Amino acid sequence: MNPDTANTGLDDAPLIETVELTRIVEETTVVDSVSAVVSRGEIVAVVGPSGAGKSSFLRLLNRLDEPTSGTVYVDGEDYRRFSPRILRQRIGLVPQKPSLVPGTVWENAVRGPKLRGEPVPEERTYELLERLDIADYETKSVSELSGGEAQRVALTRTLVNEPDALLLDEPTSNLDAETESHVEKLLQEIVTDFGIACVIVTHSPDQARRLANRVLSLKGGAVTDRGTSCEVLSR
Numbered sequence: 001m002n003p004d005t006a007n008t009g010l011d012d013a014p015l016i017e018t019v020e021l022t023r024i025v026e027e028t029t030v031v032d033s034v035s036a037v038v039s040r041g042e043i044v045a046v047v048g049p050s051g052a053g054k055s056s057f058l059r060l061l062n063r064l065d066e067p068t069s070g071t072v073y074v075d076g077e078d079y080r081r082f083s084p085r086i087l088r089q090r091i092g093l094v095p096q097k098p099s100l101v102p103g104t105v106w107e108n109a110v111r112g113p114k115l116r117g118e119p120v121p122e123e124r125t126y127e128l129l130e131r132l133d134i135a136d137y138e139t140k141s142v143s144e145l146s147g148g149e150a151q152r153v154a155l156t157r158t159l160v161n162e163p164d165a166l167l168l169d170e171p172t173s174n175l176d177a178e179t180e181s182h183v184e185k186l187l188q189e190i191v192t193d194f195g196i197a198c199v200i201v202t203h204s205p206d207q208a209r210r211l212a213n214r215v216l217s218l219k220g221g222a223v224t225d226r227g228t229s230c231e232v233l234s235r
Contacts, residue, residue: 013075013076014037014039014197015038015040015074015075015164015165016037016038016061016072016073016074016091016165016199017035017036017037017038017073017076018034018036018037018060018070018071018072018073019035019070019071019072020033020034020035020069020070021033021034021035021057021060021067021070021071021072022034022067022068022069022070023056023060023065023066023067023068023221024068029220030053030056030221031053031056031060031221032053032220032221032222033070033222034057034070034216034218034221034222035223036216036223036226038165038197038198038199040164040196040197041192041195041196042191042197042198042213042214043187043188043191043198043199043200043211043213044200044213044214044216045201045202045208045211045212045214045215045216045229046199046200046201046202046216046217046218047201047202047203047205047208047215047216047217047218047232047233048217048218048224049219052218052219052221053218053220053221053222054201054218055096055169055201056221057201057218058093058167058169058199060072061091061093061165061167061199062079062087062088062091062092062093062167063079063080063084063087063088064088074087074090074091074164075164079091085116089161090163090164090165091163091167092159092161092163092165092166093158093167093168093169094151094154094155094158094166094167094168094171095154095169096169096170096171096173098150098151098153098154099154100150100153100154101142102141102142102143103141103142104138104139104141104142105134105137105138105139105140105142105153106125106129106138106139108142108153108157109125109128109129109153109157109160110125110157110160111157112157112158112160112161113160113161121160121162124162125156125160128156128159128160129156131186131190132152132155132183132186133152133182134149134152134153134156137149137153147175148175148183151171151172151175151183152183155168155171159190163196164197165197165198166190166196166197166198166199167199167200168200168201169201170201171183171187171200172184172207173203184207184210184211187200187211188211200212205233208229208233209229209230209233213228214226214227214228215227215229215231215232215233217232
């Protein structure tokens with residue numbers, strides 16, 4: 001039994017499962033045999049000191065980086081069976097510093113369907129912009145956005161693709177306390193309402209307590225602790 005599912009009441013068929021996931025770069029092990037699961041409708045926080053391998057682990061989950069050994073299963077299938085484009089549509093990542101393309105908020109929000117030659121889901125896009133409090137910015141150039149606004153546009157762009165899972169790297173690091181609280185509430189609603197599996201890298205134990213169903217603690221690329229947020233963060 002995977003240690004993440006033991007005695008937690010989680011689904012035995014998680015959306016994402018990593019098995020001995022490892023990445024070695026120039027003889028340095030940055031992710032070391034990490035096995036973990038993430039189910040639909042839950043948030044798993046990845047915590048640990050700087051250099052622990054948190055962001056590296058996140059990038060492995062949708063093959064932005066390739067594992068040296070081990071693998072990731074998505075709905076029970078080895079993720080190498082999917083093309084990178086399909087995989088990254090299903091497992092969307094919002095980096096700490098989002099890369100927006102020159103243009104308007106709307107053009108960035110619908111970039112995924114446009115690149116794939118698919119119809120733009122206008123109703124869904126409007127709903128997401130509204131929920132993330134940037135509907136009034138639809139025609140605004142992204143060059144005029146604050147860091148927090150750009151982060152919300154990047155989140156909208158990812159969610160427009162209707163992902164099965166959402167990977168978030170320090171998603172509120174550029175936000176003031178009030179906006180951080182608002183975005184955290186929205187994330188919880190989105191994960192619940194859309195049944196998304198979510199993995200969030202955070203440097204903040206308080207944020208992990210507020211958001212996460214479970215916590216995975218890394219150090220030196222390896223798992224040092226796992227369990228509910230109360231269990232891990234109180235030890």
